[in-house]
Amino acid sequence: MGYKKKEGSGAFIFKWDPRVKIAALFVYLVFSLQAERILPLLLSLGFVVLLALLGRVSLWEFIRRLSLLILFGGFLLIFYPFLVPGQEIFAVNLGPLGADASLEGFYRGVVLLLRLAVSLAVLTVLLVSTGPVNIFKALEDLRVPGLFLRTAEFTLRYFYLCTDELKTMITAQKARGFEPAKSLLNIFTMNTLSHLIGMLFLRTYKRGERVYTAMLSRGYTGEFYTLSSFSPQISDYLLGVLVSAAGIAIFLFDKGAV
Amino acid sequence: MPYEKYAVEIKNLFYTYPGGVEALKGLSVRVPLNSKTALLGPNGAGKTTLIFHLNGIFLPQKGEVYVLGQEVSRKTEKELKTKVGLVFQDPDDQLFAPTVWEDAAFGPLNMGLKRDEVEKRVEEALKQVGAYELKDRPPYMLSYGEKKRAAIAGVLAMDPEIIVLDEPWAFLDPLGQEQIGDILTRLHEKGKTIILATHDVDFAAQWADWVIVIRDGMLVAEGEPSLLTEEGVVFRGGLRYPLITRLFKEAKLMEGDKLPYTLDQGIEIIRKLLEEGLRQN
Numbered sequence: 001m002g003y004k005k006k007e008g009s010g011a012f013i014f015k016w017d018p019r020v021k022i023a024a025l026f027v028y029l030v031f032s033l034q035a036e037r038i039l040p041l042l043l044s045l046g047f048v049v050l051l052a053l054l055g056r057v058s059l060w061e062f063i064r065r066l067s068l069l070i071l072f073g074g075f076l077l078i079f080y081p082f083l084v085p086g087q088e089i090f091a092v093n094l095g096p097l098g099a100d101a102s103l104e105g106f107y108r109g110v111v112l113l114l115r116l117a118v119s120l121a122v123l124t125v126l127l128v129s130t131g132p133v134n135i136f137k138a139l140e141d142l143r144v145p146g147l148f149l150r151t152a153e154f155t156l157r158y159f160y161l162c163t164d165e166l167k168t169m170i171t172a173q174k175a176r177g178f179e180p181a182k183s184l185l186n187i188f189t190m191n192t193l194s195h196l197i198g199m200l201f202l203r204t205y206k207r208g209e210r211v212y213t214a215m216l217s218r219g220y221t222g223e224f225y226t227l228s229s230f231s232p233q234i235s236d237y238l239l240g241v242l243v244s245a246a247g248i249a250i251f252l253f254d255k256g257a258v
Numbered sequence: 259m260p261y262e263k264y265a266v267e268i269k270n271l272f273y274t275y276p277g278g279v280e281a282l283k284g285l286s287v288r289v290p291l292n293s294k295t296a297l298l299g300p301n302g303a304g305k306t307t308l309i310f311h312l313n314g315i316f317l318p319q320k321g322e323v324y325v326l327g328q329e330v331s332r333k334t335e336k337e338l339k340t341k342v343g344l345v346f347q348d349p350d351d352q353l354f355a356p357t358v359w360e361d362a363a364f365g366p367l368n369m370g371l372k373r374d375e376v377e378k379r380v381e382e383a384l385k386q387v388g389a390y391e392l393k394d395r396p397p398y399m400l401s402y403g404e405k406k407r408a409a410i411a412g413v414l415a416m417d418p419e420i421i422v423l424d425e426p427w428a429f430l431d432p433l434g435q436e437q438i439g440d441i442l443t444r445l446h447e448k449g450k451t452i453i454l455a456t457h458d459v460d461f462a463a464q465w466a467d468w469v470i471v472i473r474d475g476m477l478v479a480e481g482e483p484s485l486l487t488e489e490g491v492v493f494r495g496g497l498r499y500p501l502i503t504r505l506f507k508e509a510k511l512m513e514g515d516k517l518p519y520t521l522d523q524g525i526e527i528i529r530k531l532l533e534e535g536l537r538q539n
């Protein structure tokens with residue numbers, strides 16, 4: 001099963017007490033996402049990137065995760081101008097269908113894109129620097145309901161199981177000369193892929209069951225215990241205050257209060 | 259009443275899987291305390307199903323299972339999980355934590371042990387199987403042999419009295435097999451009862467001091483490993499003779515019921531034959 005190993009451990013952001021970290025990042029997000037103008041949002045993104053760089057979060061990891069944005073962001077930028085009425089920048093005419101692209105729409109698209117980027121960046125900083133076990137433990141300490149956490153935890157494990165199984169199966173099929181990239185229109189390719197997906201769910205289900213059995217066998221009763229007990233220092237709290245304050249400052253700046 | 263000399267005593271056990279496959283059909287077996295027991299049987303014989311009954315993953319649908327004199331039931335199941343450690347056939351089913359260390363700590367933590375005790379046990383267990391250097395590695399990035407050893411450590415850290423391994427050789431290279439074999443020998447010397455499900459008759463003959471042969475969910479024979487030289491047992495159990503036994507049987511070097519089944523016995527016999535031959539010339 002695949003959990004990411006912590007990278008660059010040792011930097012302050014990795015050592016930051018997970019509970020304070022989660023709380024502070026949460027406050028930061030809640031406030032800075034209220035911003036409706038581009039400049040404050042850019043500042044907000046910049047702050048998170050700075051935090052990541054100072055905390056020696058692997059840059060590659062950061063870019064890899066943010067690259068998800070390009071896909072969604074592209075859609076936002078393409079469709080929003082047409083959905084929001086306002087000053088026309090250009091018009092598209094496809095026979096009887098016509099659509100106007102508006103400047104306001106474009107602006108809204110960019111704002112949404114930036115909000116998405118800030119959220120992803122914060123999430124990346126958290127995930128890369130904390131590790132799943134501690135995140136769950138911290139959330140538990142922060143009084144998030146246990147049932148919700150268990151469900152999330154198993155979803156995560158299930159996801160890793162799924163990707164592992166998929167990798168094995170694709171390798172096995174390639175070994176027998178199957179080329180998935182040939183053409184999706186090819187009936188044989190389509191058939192093979194649909195079988196692959198069907199098998200994937202069955203196999204993951206079966207494996208999930210075996211993993212669960214193995215956990216039961218070692219005395220698992222639905223409760224997770226860890227040895228890491230958190231004891232936040234003054235510096236943890238200071239960093240928390242700093243990050244929260246940055247979020248609030250961006251919020252105030254956006255509202256024109258600063 | 260259960261027999262105190264037995265680590266495991268199973269009486270007339272039945273188990274049917276949802277879907278209707280009858281995996282165990284009135285199985286009765288015994289495992290002596292502090293034995294090295296080999297559980298033999300062809301694919302689908304019911305070995306894994308049997309093993310799942312030993313610490314209450316499966317509860318008897320019909321029949322009784324006694325472990326260390328205690329009947330396996332919903333009441334005793336929790337306690338038995340600390341007394342019987344199962345090492346699964348596929349280590350990927352067993353290793354799930356982010357690091358080898360955390361995985362080995364999973365069982366002890368579930369037992370509610372104190373921090374110091376957990377740390378001590380995990381360290382000891384990892385050292386016992388030679389996996390201490392791997393402690394910070396994520397299990398999914400290990401080689402098969404390393405995974406297997408990490409999985410065994412996860413069970414040893416709970417310090418069970420009975421250790422059960424399901425087909426531990428699968429996919430291991432000869433060196434890996436030898437390493438696991440040595441680990442098991444050391445555990446046995448410490449007073450543990452070891453049960454090992456396998457198809458490998460040669461290993462069973464060489465290693466075990468108690469052999470159980472099952473097939474189709476029923477007992478074929480149980481007793482000393484010399485059972486494996488008996489035609490009836492080998493035939494009904496769907497097995498083959500150990501190589502040493504086959505060598506002497508086919509070369510017609512021996513008559514009667516004293517066929518050897520371990521390397522040492524074979525060597526002894528050959529030495530005697532040679533000496534006799536020399537004396538006659």
Ligand SMILES: Nc1ncnc2c1ncn2[C@@H]1O[C@H](COP(=O)(O)OP(=O)(O)OP(=O)(O)O)[C@@H](O)[C@H]1O
Pocket residue numbers: 275276277279280281299300301302303304305306307308
């Ligand atoms: N989860 C399951 N659902 C339904 N039937 C099962 C399940 N697991 C095992 N069986 C069936 O129960 C019987 C006994 O299986 P079991 O796995 O106990 O055999 P085994 O001796 O461990 O075999 P192997 O040597 O192949 O591991 C087989 O006929 C098998 O098909």
Ligand SMILES: [Mg+2]
Pocket residue numbers: 305306307424425
């Ligand atoms: Mg099996």
